[in-house]
Amino acid sequence: MVAAYDQLRSEGYIDARRGSGAFVANVPPDHLLSARSIAAKPLHPSKNDRQTDLRPPEHRPLPFSPGAVDQDLFPTQLWSRLLDRAWRRHGCNLLNRSDARGHVPLQHAISEHLKIWRAIDCDAEQIFVTSGSAEGLRLVLSSLLDKPDRVFLEDPGYDTFRRVVADQRHEAVCCPVDGEGLDIAEAERRTPNARAAIVTASRHYPLGVTMSLARRLALLDWAKRTGGWIIEDDYDSEYRYAGRPLATLMSLDETERVIYLGSFSKVLFPTLRLGYVVAPQGAVDLFTTALRSIGSSASMVAQPALTEFIESGAFASHIRRMRRVYGRRLVALRQALDTHCQGLLEPAGTDGGMHIVARLSEKLARDTSDIELSRRAHAAGLIAPAISSHAIEHHDVQGLVLGFAAFQECELANGVRCLASVLTKR
Amino acid sequence: MVAAYDQLRSEGYIDARRGSGAFVANVPPDHLLSARSIAAKPLHPSKNDRQTDLRPPEHRPLPFSPGAVDQDLFPTQLWSRLLDRAWRRHGCNLLNRSDARGHVPLQHAISEHLKIWRAIDCDAEQIFVTSGSAEGLRLVLSSLLDKPDRVFLEDPGYDTFRRVVADQRHEAVCCPVDGEGLDIAEAERRTPNARAAIVTASRHYPLGVTMSLARRLALLDWAKRTGGWIIEDDYDSEYRYAGRPLATLMSLDETERVIYLGSFSKVLFPTLRLGYVVAPQGAVDLFTTALRSIGSSASMVAQPALTEFIESGAFASHIRRMRRVYGRRLVALRQALDTHCQGLLEPAGTDGGMHIVARLSEKLARDTSDIELSRRAHAAGLIAPAISSHAIEHHDVQGLVLGFAAFQECELANGVRCLASVLTKR
Numbered sequence: 001m002v003a004a005y006d007q008l009r010s011e012g013y014i015d016a017r018r019g020s021g022a023f024v025a026n027v028p029p030d031h032l033l034s035a036r037s038i039a040a041k042p043l044h045p046s047k048n049d050r051q052t053d054l055r056p057p058e059h060r061p062l063p064f065s066p067g068a069v070d071q072d073l074f075p076t077q078l079w080s081r082l083l084d085r086a087w088r089r090h091g092c093n094l095l096n097r098s099d100a101r102g103h104v105p106l107q108h109a110i111s112e113h114l115k116i117w118r119a120i121d122c123d124a125e126q127i128f129v130t131s132g133s134a135e136g137l138r139l140v141l142s143s144l145l146d147k148p149d150r151v152f153l154e155d156p157g158y159d160t161f162r163r164v165v166a167d168q169r170h171e172a173v174c175c176p177v178d179g180e181g182l183d184i185a186e187a188e189r190r191t192p193n194a195r196a197a198i199v200t201a202s203r204h205y206p207l208g209v210t211m212s213l214a215r216r217l218a219l220l221d222w223a224k225r226t227g228g229w230i231i232e233d234d235y236d237s238e239y240r241y242a243g244r245p246l247a248t249l250m251s252l253d254e255t256e257r258v259i260y261l262g263s264f265s266k267v268l269f270p271t272l273r274l275g276y277v278v279a280p281q282g283a284v285d286l287f288t289t290a291l292r293s294i295g296s297s298a299s300m301v302a303q304p305a306l307t308e309f310i311e312s313g314a315f316a317s318h319i320r321r322m323r324r325v326y327g328r329r330l331v332a333l334r335q336a337l338d339t340h341c342q343g344l345l346e347p348a349g350t351d352g353g354m355h356i357v358a359r360l361s362e363k364l365a366r367d368t369s370d371i372e373l374s375r376r377a378h379a380a381g382l383i384a385p386a387i388s389s390h391a392i393e394h395h396d397v398q399g400l401v402l403g404f405a406a407f408q409e410c411e412l413a414n415g416v417r418c419l420a421s422v423l424t425k426r
Numbered sequence: 427m428v429a430a431y432d433q434l435r436s437e438g439y440i441d442a443r444r445g446s447g448a449f450v451a452n453v454p455p456d457h458l459l460s461a462r463s464i465a466a467k468p469l470h471p472s473k474n475d476r477q478t479d480l481r482p483p484e485h486r487p488l489p490f491s492p493g494a495v496d497q498d499l500f501p502t503q504l505w506s507r508l509l510d511r512a513w514r515r516h517g518c519n520l521l522n523r524s525d526a527r528g529h530v531p532l533q534h535a536i537s538e539h540l541k542i543w544r545a546i547d548c549d550a551e552q553i554f555v556t557s558g559s560a561e562g563l564r565l566v567l568s569s570l571l572d573k574p575d576r577v578f579l580e581d582p583g584y585d586t587f588r589r590v591v592a593d594q595r596h597e598a599v600c601c602p603v604d605g606e607g608l609d610i611a612e613a614e615r616r617t618p619n620a621r622a623a624i625v626t627a628s629r630h631y632p633l634g635v636t637m638s639l640a641r642r643l644a645l646l647d648w649a650k651r652t653g654g655w656i657i658e659d660d661y662d663s664e665y666r667y668a669g670r671p672l673a674t675l676m677s678l679d680e681t682e683r684v685i686y687l688g689s690f691s692k693v694l695f696p697t698l699r700l701g702y703v704v705a706p707q708g709a710v711d712l713f714t715t716a717l718r719s720i721g722s723s724a725s726m727v728a729q730p731a732l733t734e735f736i737e738s739g740a741f742a743s744h745i746r747r748m749r750r751v752y753g754r755r756l757v758a759l760r761q762a763l764d765t766h767c768q769g770l771l772e773p774a775g776t777d778g779g780m781h782i783v784a785r786l787s788e789k790l791a792r793d794t795s796d797i798e799l800s801r802r803a804h805a806a807g808l809i810a811p812a813i814s815s816h817a818i819e820h821h822d823v824q825g826l827v828l829g830f831a832a833f834q835e836c837e838l839a840n841g842v843r844c845l846a847s848v849l850t851k852r
Contacts, residue, residue, distance in 0.1 A: 059524040068522045076517025083727070084510035091502025095695035096494045096832065098485040131557055131699070131723040142593055163720045167568055169595030269521035271726030273557070294589045297557040299725040300697030301509070406522065 063415035064333075065383040066206070066355040066403035069269050073325060078314060079305065086304035094300050100291045102129025102276070103303035109310040110262070110276055117238055117319075119251045120260065122278050128287055131297035132275040133233055136261045137164045137198070139277055143290040144229050144259075145170065145195055152197035154182050156390035156397065158205045158233065161198055174393045177204055181211030184219045188226075196229040197222070202237040202246045206390050206401045208350045208357050216249060223257035230258045236266035238319050239405075240352035241327035256280035264306070266354060267319055274298060274306060322405075326354060332409040333402065336416035344423045345400065357387065359399035364423065370398040376422050382415060489841035490759075491809045492632070492781040492829035495695050499751060504740060505731065512730035520726050526717045528555025528702075529729035535736040536688070536702055543664055543745075545677045546686065546704060554703040554713055557723040559659055562687045562703040563590045563624070569709065569716040570655050570685075571596065571621055578623035580608050582816035582823065584631045584659065587624055600819045603630055607637030610645045614652075622655040623648070628663040628672040632816050632827045634776045634783050642675060649683035656684045662692040664745050665831075666778035667753035682706035690732070692780060693745055700724060700732060748831075752780060758835040759828065762842035770849045771826065783813065785825035790849065796824040799849060806848050808841060 061068035087094070101107065107124040114120040130136040141151070141164070148169045153162055155174035165172045173194055175187040182199050197219065201211040211219075223230050232249045240246065250258040263275035279287045309315050333356055337347045345358035360370055370386035377384040377400070384400040391397070402419075404412055487494035513520070527533065533550040540546040556562045567577070567590070574595045579588055581600035591598045599620055601613040608625050623645065627637040637645075649656050658675045666672065676684040689701035705713045735741050759782055763773045771784035786796055796812035803810040803826070810826040817823070828845075830838055 059519045059522065061522045065522070071518040071521050074518065074521055076513055080510045080513030080517060083513060084506045087502055087506030087509060091506060092497040092500065093485045094697060095497050095500055096485065096487045096491070097697050131725065132721070134721060135723055138593070148595060160720055167564070167720075168593055169574060271520060271523050273723055273725035273727075294586055294593075295558070295560060297561055297699055297723040299557065299699035299728065301699075301728040302725065 061406050062381055062383045063407050063411055064355070064402040064404065064419075065406060066385060066401050067265070067270055068403060068406035069266065069354075070322065070325065070406050073322065074269060075314065075318065079309070082305035082308050083302065086308065090304060094304065097296070097300070100296045101288060102127065102296070102298060103300060103307060106303045106307045106310075109307045113310055113315070114260075114262070114278065116316075117245065118234065118248050118262075119245075120248055120278060121251070123281075126279050126281060126284055128277040128279060128291060129296070129298045129303065130275045130277060131273040131299070132265060133235065133261045133263050134160050134164055135297050136263075136275055136277040137161055137231065137233075138168070139287060139291055139294075140229075140231055140259050140261075141165070141168050141170065141196070142294070143283065143286045149196070150191060150194035152182070152184075152187050152191075152194045152199075154199060154204060155392050155394045156206060156387055157198075158200070159390060161233070162392070165198075172392070176394050177207060177209060179209060180215050181209050182219070183215065184222045188222060193226075194228060196231055198231045198233060199249070200233045200235065201249050202234050203350075203353050205233070205235065206355070206357060206385075206387060207397070208348055208353060208355075210246060216252060220249065220253055220255070220257070223253075224255045228257065231261065232258055233261045235261075235263050236353050238267050239323055239326055239354060241323065241330060242351040246352075250278065253280075256282045259283070267322075268306075268315075272302060272306075274302065326405050329404040329407065329409060329412060330356070333404040333412045333416070336413045337402075340416050340420040341423065344420065354405035355401050355403040357399055358402055359387075359397065365398045370400060373423060374400060376425070377419060380418055380422050382419055382422070384419065487832050488807055488809045489833050489837055490781070490828040490830065490845075491832060492811060492827050493691070493696055494829060494832035495692065495780075496748065496751065496832050499748065500695060501740065501744065505735070508731035508734050509728065512734065516730060520730065523722070523726070526722045527714060528553065528722070528724060529726060529733060532729045532733045532736075535733045539736055539741070540688070540704065542742075543671065544660065544674050544688075545671075546674055547677070548704050549707075552705050552707060552710055554705060554717060555722070555724045555729065556701045556703060557699045557725070558691060558701040559661065559687045559689050560586050560590055561723050562689075562701055563587055563657065563659075564594070565703055565713060565717055566655075566657055566685050566687075567591070567594050567596065567622070568720070569712045575622070576617060576620035578608070578610075578613050578617075578620045578625075580625060580630060581818050581820045582632060582813055583624075584626070585816060587659070588818070591624075598818070602820050603633060603635060605635060606641050607635050608645070609641065610648045614648060619652075620654060622657055624657045624659060625675070626659045626661065627675050628660050629776075629779050631659070631661065632781070632783060632811075632813060633823070634774055634779060634781075636672060642678060646675065646679055646681070646683070649679075650681045654683065657687065658684055659687045661687075661689050662779050664693050665749055665752055665780060667749065667756060668777040672778075676704065679706075682708045685709070693748075694732075694741075698728060698732075700728065752831050755830040755833065755835060755838060756782070759830040759838045759842070762839045763828075766842050766846040767849065770846065780831035781827050781829040783825055784828055785813075785823065791824045796826060800826060802848050802851070803845060806844055808845055808848070810845065 106129060107127040110127050111122050111124045114122060150171045150173050151165050152175050153172045154177050162172055173191045175182050181201060181204055201216060203210060219230060222228055230249055234248055237246055248260060250260040260278035264272050334347055337345055337358060344361050344364055346361060347356050347358045350356055370388050374384050374386040384402055387397050387399045387401060388395040532555055533553040536553050537548050537550045540548060576597045576599050577591050578601050579598045580603050588598055599617045601608050607627060607630055627642060629636060645656060648654055656675055660674055663672055676686040686704035690698050760773055763771055763784060770787055770790055772787060773782050773784045776782055796814050800810050800812040810828055813823050813825040813827060814821040
């Protein structure tokens with residue numbers, strides 16, 4: 001401590017005076033503009049204490065955290081090798097931003113991935129790498145709406161989007177979601193002049209509903225007729241356990257009114273903070289200008305490694321592997337719910353994603369609310385968000401969101417037993 | 427191509443139909459919801475072409491890019507080793523977010539760094555890791571201002587902040603900056619009811635002015651009297667080539683009205699996209715709630731490596747080394763300007779930072795504008811932003827912003843010769 005202090009003093013970085021609480025008024029401005037002495041307080045914690053801190057705490061998400069991914073099956077050895085290699089080879093070229101839109105090879109890799117996995121035919125130039133769908137939405141709204149405007153949002157829906165819309169002072173118009181997804185005709189009847197609609201067409205978040213064809217065509221027609229924009233959030237469609245992959249609105253769109261938001265949070269891991277926007281060809285310049293003006297939040301550190309991860313085929317292998325694993329976990333969770341939560345929860349059918357929506361039984365819903373049950377589950381060490389906590393106006397759907405991806409089958413079974421006892425406790 | 431296609435088909439991922447432009451109306455919904463056949467277009471570019479793309483393009487910032495850092499002196503080998511090691515050892519614990527505020531050991535490392543380098547005495551709990559100062563400002567405004575409000579901004583000033591303020595629909599009140607920095611008394615006289623002031627007190631961006639003691643005390647007094655918030659952007663104060671380090675407003679503040687924004691963009695590299703907010707103790711809960719509600723944009727990928735970089739002392743060594751190098755470059759740039767741009771540019775004195783502000787001579791300012799000269803410099807392969815392009819109302823300061831950090835002394839001399847010929851060409 002003293003040595004560090006002496007070194008700093010010898011380099012002219014700190015003043016030798018001790019105790020500095022009252023020196024403001026009595027010394028000339030020149031002094032005041034220099035940093036306060038750090039000697040007044042010891043530089044605790046000591047080096048040894050801090051060394052202990054350096055190990056990341058063992059962190060396991062609690063069942064049934066919906067956004068969590070499996071921690072043991074991610075190829076961390078390969079990933080660390082790719083990070084190391086990219087930085088050893090190209091490090092000096094990565095330090096200064098060459099293009100706000102992202103690492104060019106990653107743009108190419110994403111556009112190839114989208115062709116194969118999501119049937120979206122786009123050029124690399126249409127891809128804008130972001131730090132995730134929140135930044136993506138912010139970019140889209142800043143680019144397309146130059147003044148506060150009305151934006152259709154699914155209700156219930158993804159809280160973060162609502163927050164981004166509110167942060168930019170747009171008016172969030174809540175649209176109910178039924179078994180066919182967002183009903184644009186009904187939404188338009190109530191609020192005729194919205195400028196954008198944010199939808200999770202492939203699998204509604206959190207309800208898991210797939211938007212019907214009729215609704216998709218109506219939505220595309222709305223955009224064409226009114227000049228509105230459709231912002232399609234496609235957050236985990238790579239995880240589909242039965243049937244063919246679902247088409248995206250963007251691949252159906254022929255009028256360049258759909259903007260696609262993709263993310264690596266679910267298919268890789270959430271702390272990666274990399275996602276992307278696919279802009280319609282005609283909006284690329286608008287998006288580029290907006291992104292350059294505010295700068296990108298997407299770190300470059302992992303972009304070259306991610307590029308190699310995708311191009312080498314490791315990404316596709318990982319998705320396929322996790323799809324098998326998650327598919328089994330979905331079955332295990334559903335079986336456990338059938339066994340232990342009969343008459344309490346009614347799990348909705350789902351053939352994809354990373355969570356199940358389990359509605360409260362009529363009896364349970366009469367006695368209590370999903371928010372209360374979620375609170376009690378949390379007290380018992382479980383994360384089971386209430387559906388109605390994702391809602392603004394439409395609280396009629398009462399149920400719990402149960403993530404299964406990050407948990408082994410035995411953990412899911414134990415979790416469900418624990419949940420059942422929470423639900424039956426009065 | 428055909429093999430890839432066959433594999434996808436065999437796995438049930440794509441439909442065997444070819445050509446799909448007109449199939450929307452004629453097939454059942456079930457079909458329409460499945461992905462369009464990708465066979466209609468070949469999967470170009472071929473694998474070999476893409477391999478070439480994988481190498482990051484050789485990227486060198488053009489002189490005098492103000493935000494660029496030196497690309498050759500960053501310890502990329504050490505950095506890649508730290509990345510590799512952190513992920514090999516702790517990878518599985520890094521995938522799912524444990525705390526939206528950031529990697530806990532990094533919070534500790536930053537608070538230690540601030541004690542030593544910026545004389546800010548804060549707990550790790552007050553540190554919120556962000557993807558940079560734009561996200562930092564967004565977090566601060568979302569946490570503290572619950573409705574559109576007036577925000578004092580320096581004019582000229584940092585464009586990105588203006589954009590963030592505008593994006594959240596606050597009213598940006600432009601305050602002139604003189605030789606003592608932002609004049610809060612004058613600002614308050616014109617606009618009495620602003621709720622926050624964003625200032626670069628240590629070194630105004632872009633003018634390089636250090637806020638005087640009188641103005642600092644007046645600003646702190648304004649905050650105390652009105653309940654306003656001071657948002658202190660301290661973007662590159664580690665780079666000071668003469669005298670003692672400058673005190674921060676936060677270290678002078680005794681009423682918890684100052685929020686500090688720090689960044690690794692200048693002291694490490696801009697594409698890292700890591701920065702931090704230091705919240706006053708009393709606002710920590712408010713900030714935590716806001717950050718959890720919208721999620722952090724800060725990637726976890728580099729946070730453990732950065733922690734070790736700081737704790738091992740490599741960060742301090744890097745800053746000290748770059749300070750010596752940048753200090754020499756500052757001298758070289760000033761000498762080159764004295765030699766080649768006499769009577770054209772009047773470089774302001776500066777003892778820190780990564781750029782010089784060079785005002786146009788009276789003669790030059792009479793004949794042309796800084797924006798026109800910046801445009802001409804760009805055409806000649808130079809980046810020399812016009813000061814007045816950073817201004818909203820106050821365009822009276824005409825000059826160029828010349829970054830020197832990323833360029834060797836000979837590059838700076840060549841760049842200045844080139845700039846001189848741009849300035850003298852009619």
